[in-house]
Structures are given as C-alpha cells and as structure tokens.
Amino acid sequence: MNDETVPLHDPDHEPDDETVRLLRRALTREAEMVEPRDGMEDIRRRTAGQDQGQGGGRRWVPWAAAVAAAAVVGLVVGGIVGTDDDEPLPAATGTTDPTPTSQPTTTPPTTTSPTSPGSTTDAATGVVDNAPVYWVGPSKTSFWLYREFRDVPDLGDPVTSAVAAMTREEPLDPDYMNPWQPAERVEVTRDGDAITVDLSADAFSGTDVGSELAALALQQLVYTATAAAQSDGPVTVLVDGEPAEVWGVLEVGEPIDRAPQVDVQASTWIIEPEQGQTVSNPVHVVGYGTAFEATFSWEVRDAGTDEVVQEGFVTGEGSMGTYGDFEFTLDDLAPGGYVLEVYQGDMSDGESPEGPRMYPDTKEFTVD
Known part of the structure; x- marks a missing residue:
C-alpha cells in the first residue's frame, strides 16, 4: 500500500x-x-x-x-x-x-x-x-x-x-x-x-x-x-x-x-495445540487469521500413516483483511501422534500458485 x-x-x-x-x-x-x-x-x-x-x-x-x-x-x-x-x-x-x-x-x-x-x-x-x-x-x-x-x-x-x-x-x-x-x-x-x-x-x-x-x-x-x-x-x-x-x-x-x-503477518496461524504438545481429549484448537468469508478448512492426519482421521471447516472472526480468532474441538482421537493442518481454499478458480490449499499452517501433537 x-x-x-x-x-x-x-x-x-x-x-x-x-x-x-x-x-x-x-x-x-x-x-x-x-x-x-x-x-x-x-x-x-x-x-x-x-x-x-x-x-x-x-x-x-x-x-x-x-x-x-x-x-x-x-x-x-x-x-x-x-x-x-x-x-x-x-x-x-x-x-x-x-x-x-x-x-x-x-x-x-x-x-x-x-x-x-x-x-x-x-x-x-x-x-x-x-x-x-x-x-x-x-x-x-x-x-x-x-x-x-x-x-x-x-x-x-x-x-x-x-x-x-x-x-x-x-x-x-x-x-x-x-x-x-x-x-x-x-x-x-x-x-x-x-x-x-x-x-x-x-x-x-x-x-x-x-x-x-x-x-x-x-x-x-x-x-x-x-x-x-x-x-x-x-x-x-x-x-x-x-x-x-x-x-x-x-x-x-x-x-x-x-x-x-x-x-x-501470515493469514492462518494455529495457536493451540502448540508444536510437539501432548494433549488430552477433547482437543481444543485455537487459531488466528484472516480469510475469505472468515472460513478456514482443517484436517487431522495420523502422523504415522498420513491417513485423514477428521476434517471440517470453521468460521472465525477474521474476514477480508481483518484478523480474528477461530476455535473448534476435536473429539474421540485415539492415543497417538497427529498432524493438524488449517488452510484456506483457493477462491481463484485454480489460478493461484499457492494451490488449492492456500496459506496452510500445521502442528504436530500427541494425544495421551
């Protein structure tokens, strides 16, 4: 600007x-x-x-x-x-x-x-x-x-x-x-x-x-x-x-x-869980960022197999250049290691070089 x-x-x-x-x-x-x-x-x-x-x-x-x-x-x-x-x-x-x-x-x-x-x-x-x-x-x-x-x-x-x-x-x-x-x-x-x-x-x-x-x-x-x-x-x-x-x-x-x-500043942050943290069910996820219509997609993968075990989307408080929090809860994760990824979908009909998952942030964590 x-x-x-x-x-x-x-x-x-x-x-x-x-x-x-x-x-x-x-x-x-x-x-x-x-x-x-x-x-x-x-x-x-x-x-x-x-x-x-x-x-x-x-x-x-x-x-x-x-x-x-x-x-x-x-x-x-x-x-x-x-x-x-x-x-x-x-x-x-x-x-x-x-x-x-x-x-x-x-x-x-x-x-x-x-x-x-x-x-x-x-x-x-x-x-x-x-x-x-x-x-x-x-x-x-x-x-x-x-x-x-x-x-x-x-x-x-x-x-x-x-x-x-x-x-x-x-x-x-x-x-x-x-x-x-x-x-x-x-x-x-x-x-x-x-x-x-x-x-x-x-x-x-x-x-x-x-x-x-x-x-x-x-x-x-x-x-x-x-x-x-x-x-x-x-x-x-x-x-x-x-x-x-x-x-x-x-x-x-x-x-x-x-x-x-x-x-x-990055458009998508995961604040909780922190990288490498050990947590208990239910897993509380807190993030921060700005996205089109304040919509963030997420998925949880098994750290060993990379298999998707849960996925969804969340509407936060940050839209159109205004930053805000988003929160959601992960239930019933079996004990073990996981990778959480939060990202934004491509709104440019595939023209963005960022790919279909834009500005992702990932965190590895363990459920005890």
Missing part, C-alpha cells in the same frame, strides 16, 4: 482506509502469481545443503532468490526498499521522528486472551513464560511472520528477553525459519511507547539476506519487541550503539513503525 512519485509510507500521503490496505495485500498476492514455482521444495533443498556446514542446529536458507517473487512484500514492510549499488542505502524507518531519549526499562502490565496470554516472569526459575517471539515462515511463494509463545531466559526485562530469544533460539515449528544470528549483546531502553534495541553486530552476520527479507526481518524484531512491551512502538534499531548498515542492504538508526498486519 499523476506523475508525482509518492513514497509508500510518506505520512502526508499514507491512507488509513482499510480498503487500501486490503488492496495492498491483493497486489502482494498478485505478485505471487509471477512465475509460480514450488518455493517450499527449494527452501527445503537449500536448507538441507546449508545444514551440513552450519553446525549447532542453525538452519539457513539463501533467502534472496526465494523472496524475489514476492518483492511487493519488501516494498510495503515499514517503507523499506533496496537500492542499486551506486545509490545511498535507505534508512530502515517508518517515521522521521528523532531517536527517543533512552531511559531504564520498566515492566508493563500483562493481559490475557486466547491469542495473547501475556508474559510473566518466574523469579524462582529465571524464566519468562509466554514471551511472544515472531519467526519467518513460507507459503509456497511468499514469506510471512508467525508468532510462538515461548518460555525464554529472563534477562531482566520482557522486551530484552523476547528479542534475545528471537536471535538466539530456533522456532519450535520446523516450518518456520529465522534470518537472524545469535546476538551476544542485547540492550533495550524505552521512552514511553518508543523502544530502542541495541544489538551487537554478530546478529546481522547472516549471508544471502536481500533487501526484501532484511525488511521483513526488521519487522520481525519490531513485532517481537512491541508485543513483549505491549505497546505500538516505534522501535529504533542500533548496532553497537550506533546507526549502521545491516546485511549490506539497509541502514538502521531511525524509528521503525509496525507495518500493518495485512502486509506482513
């Missing part, structure tokens, strides 16, 4: 009309239809090749080629774009406000809801429970943000703890990925809702991060920090205390606003 060129996120021109945001997402989906291919298979093949040389469980993908088909995403994320080598690098910013004055962080109040339980700190164990951490996940042709609630080491502040985990941990769901490298140092300061995140340079040491993925990775950080702070930001990113060029494609050091959900 005449002859005058208007920046995508110029505050004097940026419309607030939700219809325009929906149009932006529609244009993004249209961009996905250019030269469709099985991007997920490429991702798995490249990841497998990289794993042999990485060590330590860190999975890496040469992202730049994979995200080229979804260049529109990079253009709308936080107003960040890539440039030719002869041009100055752009500032990674969604606003021109000056960097906020730093002050010690304070712990915000917590709230609870099915999709946002609120993090709490257990002083006895030194763990922050339910810290929101965002990851990058692929559809067949694009990349989007997904969130997991994680129990992470307490570093004295919920934002610091969540952001550090974002760089240092791996997603629970093997379908999600992480463009960041472990940051040796993470320092967070706040001035009201404004957040400054100062990272050591090693966090940006990954290779093959093009401008589109770099923009989305910064939104990954912005969404993680603001969710942990329970604020709207903005977030200023520094490298070793200074503005800097990151990944060779962007400049950071100015405040970055959250991009609209519809531009960067």
Whole structure:
C-alpha cells in the first residue's frame, strides 16, 4: 500500500482506509502469481545443503532468490526498499521522528486472551513464560511472520528477553525459519511507547539476506519487541550503539513503525495445540487469521500413516483483511501422534500458485 512519485509510507500521503490496505495485500498476492514455482521444495533443498556446514542446529536458507517473487512484500514492510549499488542505502524507518531519549526499562502490565496470554516472569526459575517471539515462515511463494509463545531466559526485562530469544533460539515449528544470528549483546531502553534495541553486530552476520527479507526481518524484531512491551512502538534499531548498515542492504538508526498486519503477518496461524504438545481429549484448537468469508478448512492426519482421521471447516472472526480468532474441538482421537493442518481454499478458480490449499499452517501433537 499523476506523475508525482509518492513514497509508500510518506505520512502526508499514507491512507488509513482499510480498503487500501486490503488492496495492498491483493497486489502482494498478485505478485505471487509471477512465475509460480514450488518455493517450499527449494527452501527445503537449500536448507538441507546449508545444514551440513552450519553446525549447532542453525538452519539457513539463501533467502534472496526465494523472496524475489514476492518483492511487493519488501516494498510495503515499514517503507523499506533496496537500492542499486551506486545509490545511498535507505534508512530502515517508518517515521522521521528523532531517536527517543533512552531511559531504564520498566515492566508493563500483562493481559490475557486466547491469542495473547501475556508474559510473566518466574523469579524462582529465571524464566519468562509466554514471551511472544515472531519467526519467518513460507507459503509456497511468499514469506510471512508467525508468532510462538515461548518460555525464554529472563534477562531482566520482557522486551530484552523476547528479542534475545528471537536471535538466539530456533522456532519450535520446523516450518518456520529465522534470518537472524545469535546476538551476544542485547540492550533495550524505552521512552514511553518508543523502544530502542541495541544489538551487537554478530546478529546481522547472516549471508544471502536481500533487501526484501532484511525488511521483513526488521519487522520481525519490531513485532517481537512491541508485543513483549505491549505497546505500538516505534522501535529504533542500533548496532553497537550506533546507526549502521545491516546485511549490506539497509541502514538502521531511525524509528521503525509496525507495518500493518495485512502486509506482513501470515493469514492462518494455529495457536493451540502448540508444536510437539501432548494433549488430552477433547482437543481444543485455537487459531488466528484472516480469510475469505472468515472460513478456514482443517484436517487431522495420523502422523504415522498420513491417513485423514477428521476434517471440517470453521468460521472465525477474521474476514477480508481483518484478523480474528477461530476455535473448534476435536473429539474421540485415539492415543497417538497427529498432524493438524488449517488452510484456506483457493477462491481463484485454480489460478493461484499457492494451490488449492492456500496459506496452510500445521502442528504436530500427541494425544495421551
């Protein structure tokens, strides 16, 4: 989202009309239809090749080629774009406000809801429970943000703890990925809702991060920090205390606003059960997303045989670019392992390169 060129996120021109945001997402989906291919298979093949040389469980993908088909995403994320080598690098910013004055962080109040339980700190164990951490996940042709609630080491502040985990941990769901490298140092300061995140340079040491993925990775950080702070930001990113060029494609050091959900977040999430969780009958499923007529299809498969044991659909609260929850219950599942898949049906008469099951999310779980 005449002859005058208007920046995508110029505050004097940026419309607030939700219809325009929906149009932006529609244009993004249209961009996905250019030269469709099985991007997920490429991702798995490249990841497998990289794993042999990485060590330590860190999975890496040469992202730049994979995200080229979804260049529109990079253009709308936080107003960040890539440039030719002869041009100055752009500032990674969604606003021109000056960097906020730093002050010690304070712990915000917590709230609870099915999709946002609120993090709490257990002083006895030194763990922050339910810290929101965002990851990058692929559809067949694009990349989007997904969130997991994680129990992470307490570093004295919920934002610091969540952001550090974002760089240092791996997603629970093997379908999600992480463009960041472990940051040796993470320092967070706040001035009201404004957040400054100062990272050591090693966090940006990954290779093959093009401008589109770099923009989305910064939104990954912005969404993680603001969710942990329970604020709207903005977030200023520094490298070793200074503005800097990151990944060779962007400049950071100015405040970055959250991009609209519809531009960067996945359309379908499974919140419960979590990946690898053991549950009892009846199995309560909670999800989150936006879909045509708020309709999500689902199926449960036996993890061993891949046989479909239950299937159906559910109407949620999120329709036409508005996100909301959906819930349903699985009854009478025999003890054992299962795969739950929630997806959206293709409304384009088979023209979508995403295939008949669009924007799926899957979770493996066990019934005891």
